[in-house]
Each structure stands twice: as C-alpha cells, then as structure tokens.
C-alpha cells in the first residue's frame with residue numbers, strides 16, 4: 001500500500017509502532033521494521049545517550065530496514081540530556097524521530113540538518129497545526145481512546161481525525177484505538193495516511209515484556225481502562241488494577257490539593273517492575289481501550305500481514321461490493 005507516510009519514511013506498510021516506555025526496545029522496533037512498518041526505539045527508556053547509541057546499534061544489527069527513535073519531552077523539573085540523546089540519534093544514522101510531550105521546535109534545525117524526518121505526536125488540532133508551523137514533516141494524531149497521555153480535550157478519533165484532515169497540509173497518521181485492518185481502512189477513510197499503534201504491539205511475541213503484561217491485555221475488555229492524574233493536568237489512560245484504584249481514591253480524597261508527591265508510590269519508577277518482572281500490581285501503566293479488540297499474542301509479522309490482508313479485503317470486497325451492488 002502506498003500513502004504519503006510510506007513514501008515519507010520509505011516503508012512498505014503505513015503502520016507505525018509508537019514509542020512505549022520499557023516496551024520500545026530494539027527487539028520490537030526491529031521486528032516492526034522487518035515486517036514492513038516503522039519500528040521506534042523509545043529514547044528515554046535508555047537511561048543515558050550512550051545506552052541509546054548502543055540500542056540503536058543493536059537495532060541496526062537486527063534490521064536493515066528504516067527504524068526510528070521516540071523522544072518524549074517530559075514536564076519534569078530536571079530535564080534529561082536531550083542534546084545528548086539527539087546526538088546519539090544523529091550519529092547512529094537514524095532517519096525518523098517521533099517527538100511527543102512538548103513541542104520540539106528547539107530541536108528541529110538539528111534534526112532536519114541531519115536529514116531526519118520528524119513526526120510529532122499530539123492530541124489536538126491546535127497542537128498539530130503548531131507542529132506543522134514549526135516544520136514537522138508529519139503528525140500522529142492521538143485520540144481520546146489512546147493508551148498513555150490523551151491530553152485534556154477528550155476528543156475521540158471519529159471527530160479528531162476528520163478535524164485534522166480539514167486543517168492540516170502535512171500528512172498524519174491515526175493513533176489511539178487502532179488494532180486491525182478495520183482500524184486502518186477507517187483511519188484512511190477519515191483522512192489519515194496510516195496508523196500508529198501502541199497497546200496492540202505490546203501483545204506480540206517479540207515485545208520484550210513479561211508474559212503477564214501480554215496476558216493482562218488479552219484478558220482486558222474495552223471497559224477496563226481508567227483515566228488517572230486528571231487533577232494534575234497530566235491525564236494518563238491506564239489499565240485498571242489495585243494501584244489505579246488506590247490512586248483514584250487519593251484523587252477523590254485530596255481533590256484540588258493533590259500533588260505529584262501524593263501519588264509517587266503508584267507512578268514513580270514502576271515500569272521496570274511491571275514490564276520486566278511482570279508484577280502487575282506494582283503501579284499504574286498505560287494501556288488503551290483497544291485492549292477490548294486484542295485477543296491473541298501473534299508475531300509482529302503475522303499481525304502486520306493480517307492487518308494488511310484484512311484492510312485490502314475490506315476495500316476490495318466489502319466496500320467495493322457495496323458500490324457495485
């Protein structure tokens with residue numbers, strides 16, 4: 001399938017694997033790229049720029065296809081060494097970067113001079129327009145359904161994507177709630193040039209996370225996520241567990257006086273314990289409503305092949321059949 005996104009990144013299928021903390025390691029990124037999509041290493045999961053440089057090297061050993069790096073600009077007081085991470089990306093010869101969190105304006109000249117294509121992930125049309133204005137090559141439009149940080153506007157993709165299509169000149173992919181061939185065809189119909197998936201890629205054989213995480217996603221329904229940290233304007237969609245319930249009880253009890261310090265136990269440094277050790281009650285972790293559409297743990301290649309086959313089948317048979325009738 002050829003779209004503006006496959007052309008931009010030099011990939012076979014218009015499918016991107018979004019950055020995911022403690023999931024987006026070289027193994028997953030390489031598997032997605034080898035299957036014809038765009039795999040992304042999650043930059044900040046690597047504690048230092050040197051470790052990121054090493055992860056990029058490892059990924060290159062596993063694939064000769066294009067892959068990228070996610071750089072998330074966090075609202076933290078002590079900023080990670082972003083110049084160092086960008087140097088590792090440039091020196092590693094990576095040609096695609098997904099930015100997220102804050103606007104990447106400050107880093108655009110460095111990235112573009114190195115011939116890197118930038119896709120900025122955002123949750124509103126106004127942020128997408130800002131990304132376009134500062135020279136981003138594409139955007140990933142993350143609807144309210146998404147796992148992780150859906151922003152504070154709560155606009156689902158059925159509205160957000162056509163609004164993006166009305167407003168943007170640069171190409172965009174649909175993100176949030178995407179799982180299969182139906183998602184891809186719907187995304188294309190709403191004006192996107194492809195799709196970005198997070199949660200779906202965790203439940204794959206190659207995702208380097210504990211099997212408990214994959215099984216939790218398969219077992220979950222679309223009713224099992226919750227929004228946490230709304231009072232801090234740092235809303236995150238997570239899978240419901242004991243830590244989620246505890247955190248929500250603190251939010252209810254403390255109201256507007258809630259501080260980040262009050263919820264440290266549920267959120268700080270919990271990802272390694274969940275993703276690597278499989279301790280599913282260790283804290284809150286991002287998961288999309290799309291869990292309700294995830295029923296198996298295939299290889300990445302089987303997943304992507306299945307998506308493309310289903311998407312082509314829907315276009316060629318189901319939709320075309322309706323026209324011919």
Ligand SMILES: Cc1cc2nc3c(=O)[nH]c(=O)nc-3n(C[C@H](O)[C@H](O)[C@H](O)COP(=O)(O)O)c2cc1C
Pocket residue numbers: 017018019020021023042070071072099100101121142145146147148149175176177178196197198199200285286287288289290
């Ligand atoms: C476990 C997990 C961790 C994530 N970590 C990040 C991250 O570090 N940076 C980022 O930009 N997005 C992160 N995301 C968001 C994904 O890249 C993607 O935008 C989102 O999962 C799309 O929604 P979906 O889960 O419905 O497919 C994360 C998502 C999940 C599920």
